[in-house]
Amino acid sequence: MNKKERVKITVNGSTFESLVSRRKSLVDFLREDLYLTGTKKGCGTGDCGSCVVLVNGEARTSCNLPAYRANGTEIVTIEGIATGRRLSPLQEAFVESGAIQCGFCTPGMVMEATAFLKQNPSPSENEIREAISGHICRCTGYVKIVEAIFMASQNITTDD
Amino acid sequence: MSEIGTSVRHPDAEEKVSGGLIYGSDYSLPGMLYGLILRSPHPHAKIKAINIDEARKLTGVKAVVTGSDYDFPLFSVAGVKNVDDRLLAKEKVRFIGDEVAAVASVDLETAAEAIKKIHVEYEPLPAVFEPEEAMKNDSVLVHEKVKNNIVNKIEIRHGNIQKAFSQSDAVVEASFETPIVHQSYLEPQSAVANWDAHGRLTMWLSTQSPKLAQMTYASALGLPLDKIRIVQLPMGGAFGGKLEYKLHPICALLARETGLPVKMVNTRKDEFLAGVPRLPMKIWMKAGCRKDGTFLAKQTEIIANCGAYVNYSQGIQLSATTRHDNLYRLKNIETDSYLVYTNTIPKGCFRGFGCPQSFFAFESIIDMLAGEIGMDPSEFRLKNASQKGDKTPHGWHLGSCGLSEAIVASTKVADWKNKRRSLPKKKTAGKAYGIGMACCLHVSGNRAFLPFFDGAASYVRIDEEGRVMVSVGEPDLGQGSRSTFALIASHELGIPVAQVTVSRVDTDLSPHGLGTFGDRSTTITGSAVRNAAIDARNMIAEAVADELNTVPEEILFREGFVVSKRDPQKRLLFAEAAKTCSFKKAGETVLGKGHFIPPGVTMVDPETKVGNISCAYPFVAQVAEVEVNLRTGEVKVLSFWAAHDLGKTMNPIMAEGQVHGAIAQGIGFALMEEIPLKNGKTIYNTFKQYKVPRATNMPTIRALFIESNDPIGPYGAKGLAEPALTPVAPAIANAIFHATGLRLTKLPMTPGRVKQHLARFPI
Numbered sequence: 001m002n003k004k005e006r007v008k009i010t011v012n013g014s015t016f017e018s019l020v021s022r023r024k025s026l027v028d029f030l031r032e033d034l035y036l037t038g039t040k041k042g043c044g045t046g047d048c049g050s051c052v053v054l055v056n057g058e059a060r061t062s063c064n065l066p067a068y069r070a071n072g073t074e075i076v077t078i079e080g081i082a083t084g085r086r087l088s089p090l091q092e093a094f095v096e097s098g099a100i101q102c103g104f105c106t107p108g109m110v111m112e113a114t115a116f117l118k119q120n121p122s123p124s125e126n127e128i129r130e131a132i133s134g135h136i137c138r139c140t141g142y143v144k145i146v147e148a149i150f151m152a153s154q155n156i157t158t159d160d
Numbered sequence: 161m162s163e164i165g166t167s168v169r170h171p172d173a174e175e176k177v178s179g180g181l182i183y184g185s186d187y188s189l190p191g192m193l194y195g196l197i198l199r200s201p202h203p204h205a206k207i208k209a210i211n212i213d214e215a216r217k218l219t220g221v222k223a224v225v226t227g228s229d230y231d232f233p234l235f236s237v238a239g240v241k242n243v244d245d246r247l248l249a250k251e252k253v254r255f256i257g258d259e260v261a262a263v264a265s266v267d268l269e270t271a272a273e274a275i276k277k278i279h280v281e282y283e284p285l286p287a288v289f290e291p292e293e294a295m296k297n298d299s300v301l302v303h304e305k306v307k308n309n310i311v312n313k314i315e316i317r318h319g320n321i322q323k324a325f326s327q328s329d330a331v332v333e334a335s336f337e338t339p340i341v342h343q344s345y346l347e348p349q350s351a352v353a354n355w356d357a358h359g360r361l362t363m364w365l366s367t368q369s370p371k372l373a374q375m376t377y378a379s380a381l382g383l384p385l386d387k388i389r390i391v392q393l394p395m396g397g398a399f400g401g402k403l404e405y406k407l408h409p410i411c412a413l414l415a416r417e418t419g420l421p422v423k424m425v426n427t428r429k430d431e432f433l434a435g436v437p438r439l440p441m442k443i444w445m446k447a448g449c450r451k452d453g454t455f456l457a458k459q460t461e462i463i464a465n466c467g468a469y470v471n472y473s474q475g476i477q478l479s480a481t482t483r484h485d486n487l488y489r490l491k492n493i494e495t496d497s498y499l500v501y502t503n504t505i506p507k508g509c510f511r512g513f514g515c516p517q518s519f520f521a522f523e524s525i526i527d528m529l530a531g532e533i534g535m536d537p538s539e540f541r542l543k544n545a546s547q548k549g550d551k552t553p554h555g556w557h558l559g560s561c562g563l564s565e566a567i568v569a570s571t572k573v574a575d576w577k578n579k580r581r582s583l584p585k586k587k588t589a590g591k592a593y594g595i596g597m598a599c600c601l602h603v604s605g606n607r608a609f610l611p612f613f614d615g616a617a618s619y620v621r622i623d624e625e626g627r628v629m630v631s632v633g634e635p636d637l638g639q640g641s642r643s644t645f646a647l648i649a650s651h652e653l654g655i656p657v658a659q660v661t662v663s664r665v666d667t668d669l670s671p672h673g674l675g676t677f678g679d680r681s682t683t684i685t686g687s688a689v690r691n692a693a694i695d696a697r698n699m700i701a702e703a704v705a706d707e708l709n710t711v712p713e714e715i716l717f718r719e720g721f722v723v724s725k726r727d728p729q730k731r732l733l734f735a736e737a738a739k740t741c742s743f744k745k746a747g748e749t750v751l752g753k754g755h756f757i758p759p760g761v762t763m764v765d766p767e768t769k770v771g772n773i774s775c776a777y778p779f780v781a782q783v784a785e786v787e788v789n790l791r792t793g794e795v796k797v798l799s800f801w802a803a804h805d806l807g808k809t810m811n812p813i814m815a816e817g818q819v820h821g822a823i824a825q826g827i828g829f830a831l832m833e834e835i836p837l838k839n840g841k842t843i844y845n846t847f848k849q850y851k852v853p854r855a856t857n858m859p860t861i862r863a864l865f866i867e868s869n870d871p872i873g874p875y876g877a878k879g880l881a882e883p884a885l886t887p888v889a890p891a892i893a894n895a896i897f898h899a900t901g902l903r904l905t906k907l908p909m910t911p912g913r914v915k916q917h918l919a920r921f922p923i
């Protein structure tokens with residue numbers, strides 16, 4: 001009843017091979033088996049966005065993806081965004097603009113926005129709001145989060 | 161060079177943004193087990209038998225506990241006399257979700273398996289869900305000893321209500337209803353517990369009050385206080401909902417039973433089923449005024465449904481019953497307020513502590529009164545607004561009061577006068593537009609919350625390198641109180657804020673602090689930090705006076721130096737001075753101690769409820785502009801202007817963040833959020849069903865700060881976070897009325913409800 005599968009998953013550049021229960025979600029695998037607790041679990045039903053990671057470059061919720069289905073993929077989590085201690089420009093923007101209160105939504109927001117800005121480097125405010133509409137933040141009213149993503153988009157485009 | 165009043169970011173921002181910060185639900189210990197709870201599927205039933213044999217036999221299951229295994233004292237939260245709850249139900253269950261048994265296992269999957277294998281034989285009993293039903297003489301009793309299920313009745317009588325109504329030129333009345341809403345902190349409740357060989361328990365919790373947790377769980381588990389240590393971990397939101405919670409001591413129970421560390425984390429479903437959501441109320445209100453706008457009388461009946469157990473509901477009821485009476489110069493007041501048991505989920509604290517409920521009714525009634533005499537609602541409010549120096553009927557002393565300024569400021573930036581005239585004419589393509597306002601006041605610490613004492617204490621520790629560590633008993637809930645405390649200590653010691661760390665709370669090390677609630681942090685704990693920093697400063701001044709060739713009283717702390725006032729050439733680096741002080745006492749750490757007892761504050765009179773419960777009262781005026789879709793009933797909040805008298809803006813970026821977040825929660829309360837019950841069962845289990853505001857639901861927000869410079873709050877500061885939520889729903893309801901002429905009195909004002917109204921009263 002508790003069938004296990006062998007999986008090989010690359011997370012933040014390191015490859016892990018492991019036996020996981022078919023019932024284990026990717027978020028639980030990351031948090032419990034790999035101790036990567038930066039990815040948060042706010043709901044477990046795909047409705048809050050706090051568990052968003054990049055799977056082969058695409059942002060998606062990891063609580064409704066069984067870990068074994070991620071076999072062979074490349075995952076990037078919040079722990080893989082900074083370069084050493086150097087934060088990414090988007091992370092900097094979150095810190096600078098006061099977009100972080102309790103911070104529990106932050107990893108998911110940063111992952112979502114990282115993927116989003118790759119596709120749409122100079123979004124409008126409304127596009128940013130749409131892009132993060134799958135995420136719940138209960139602390140900030142989203143005001144400074146939207147500002148942060150906007151600020152980062154300006155920096156990224158001017159830097160290039 | 162004080163940094164007070166400049167934007168200082170959250171001390172943990174980098175750790176949070178890179179995923180490194182360990183929250184309560186991230187914490188783990190080697191060899192840890194996982195626990196789960198079995199909950200009652202019945203709203204009211206006798207437990208006839210529980211069979212745990214099969215569950216116990218499962219490989220990996222280390223413990224199965226039930227209420228009949230123990231003879232624990234009745235349980236309730238600290239300070240509240242109403243002990244009506246048990247850690248695990250014995251004999252009877254009283255709501256769907258009541259804790260019946262708990263399991264600890266090597267992994268969650270096995271624990272879930274074991275839960276299914278616990279067989280409980282219930283004898284279902286008739287149940288009661290609506291408080292009006294529960295109050296009837298022939299009603300089922302939720303707790304046998306409580307007649308008519310009325311846990312608490314409050315009667316307020318001031319002035320002469322009948323005479324005041326007879327003198328009124330206009331009288332209005334209406335019935336209001338507010339729903340069960342969940343705090344929806346993004347991180348679910350969690351606990352990790354471990355016992356050492358001497359029978360001492362340590363718990364790692366994301367809690368608003370480690371001290372209250374320690375006291376409550378000690379009595380729940382029948383332990384002396386010193387046998388429990390609470391280590392506070394960062395939390396993913398709280399909003400009042402993370403005071404004491406049964407999951408924590410149940411986790412401790414499993415850890416004791418197994419002799420191993422145990423972790424428990426709520427699922428979101430557990431949160432909706434058995435969290436501690438907002439106390440729902442039915443409020444009837446009648447009010448009268450003269451035609452010149454003088455507010456004369458208000459009569460109220462409140463029926464609050466506390467569910468199966470009281471928890472903090474009695475305090476919430478008191479707050480809902482009395483606080484709004486202090487906003488305007490009102491003399492004639494009559495209120496009857498009932499707190500009623502039903503077989504529904506027990507309720508708890510949520511930002512605003514009863515005020516969002518009562519102010520929804522009150523601030524709607526104010527607009528109705530103003531409308532009745534044809535007066536602009538902002539004028540009506542200005543005419544009656546409480547003022548600095550007032551003593552209210554409830555005995556509150558308003559040492560500072562920026563209400564009038566807030567009304568003027570918010571209406572001015574909103575272009576109120578013009579929009580009141582022009583917006584109703586703007587009906588285009590099946591849409592109507594309107595602008596509305598609402599006000600409120602709040603406390604900065606609430607003396608009536610706990611019986612033991614009010615106030616706070618702090619230690620400021622300075623090592624020989626000049627690094628400063630502040631300890632307090634009030635956790636940072638994510639709102640950034642640690643940055644405020646760091647600002648205060650750095651200001652008093654004349655050093656950069658970056659040199660100050662504020663530690664998390666640990667009951668073995670931190671001062672005895674009541675915790676973070678009631679908007680008490682900045683004002684009360686902030687004052688304690690200030691006093692502790694001054695104490696530490698004095699110690700250093702004492703130690704280095706000789707060296708600076710002066711006396712301690714003539715020494716200044718500024719810009720990183722300790723300086724002689726008379727001869728500024730004579731100075732020491734702060735770190736050098738700290739070292740001198742420490743070395744002179746054989747390496748003793750400079751340890752400043754300080755406390756703050758809010759002056760002039762009293763408990764309320766048990767009968768009349770009169771008492772100056774806080775040392776400083778913040779005020780708010782908010783304006784909302786809405787668009788109502790006349791076809792779908794959808795209400796969109798377009799713009800929001802929020803003026804806050806917070807006394808003094810300590811940290812603007814954080815203050816704005818508090819206002820923004822509160823308005824989002826207020827919009828949820830006004831338009832979207834509700835946990836509907838069906839025969840006592842919570843039918844919403846997920847955020848798909850329970851809708852909270854998303855980025856796409858938010859208006860543009862402008863926050864304005866009024867600095868009324870309170871004489872008691874530190875540097876003039878008062879509370880901010882809670883009252884920012886309170887006026888949102890009535891401001892929106894008043895704006896909807898302005899747009900459509902429809903008075904909505906039931907929250908949330910969902911498209912369905914608005915549409916129903918539109919169908920009945922087409923415009």
Ligand code: FES
Binds near residue numbers: 045050064
């Ligand atoms: S935890 Fe995955 S979406 Fe909420």
Ligand code: FES
Binds near residue numbers: 137638
């Ligand atoms: S910062 Fe707390 S949920 Fe977003």
